[in-house]
Amino acid sequence: AQTVTQSQPEMSVQEAETVTLSCTYDTSESDYYLFWYKQPPSRQMILVIRQEAYKQQNATENRFSVNFQKAAKSFSLKISDSQLGDAAMYFCAYRSGNQGAQKLVFGQGTRLTINP
């Protein structure tokens, strides 16, 4: 079974600084997707960024980028120029590329605090 581990329960960063959230995963599959989701106090899970395992290029979405190390099974999220609105729980998630097994497997989450 696949597992996702986030080793940082809490992180904090000064506004406008850069912060990196860590995630490691375990799988024997070669076809899969990795995600970072953000959950603000409103509780809605919002997709931040997605990475296909077959793509070597790291995904980027504006101030959010990932460092995908496939051999090391590592998938970290970098947030540049942190803003107060970035404060939230961040979840790393894995999904198989097998169309018959497309559930998301989540890590335990990292609570990110932005200090003004």
Place this chain on the structure above:
Amino acid sequence: KAGVTQTPRYLIKTRGQQVTLSCSPISGHRSVSWYQQTPGQGLQFLFEYFSETQRNKGNFPGRFSGRQFSNSRSEMNVSTLELGDSALYLCASRSGPNEKLFFGSGTQLSVL
């Protein structure tokens, strides 16, 4: 385009009762999945429906069930509620396999 809508937002029940939660997916989305979120166990997959058929099921007891209607709306039911069923239940929808998953704001269930 309206997002994923879950009703009710909050629910309080007592042990032994049953509960039904509702989810309306984004228009055009035929896949609906459900997740349970608790402080101890985190986010866990319950089940997924596509075109009224259950495609995947997580490791939950038979007290947890669901269904999907022809208009893609989905319900999940929990019978004989236990204290440990207190959780945030999240519904998500997508248009097809490998497409992005969009979540609702959840139903917070408290079992007393």
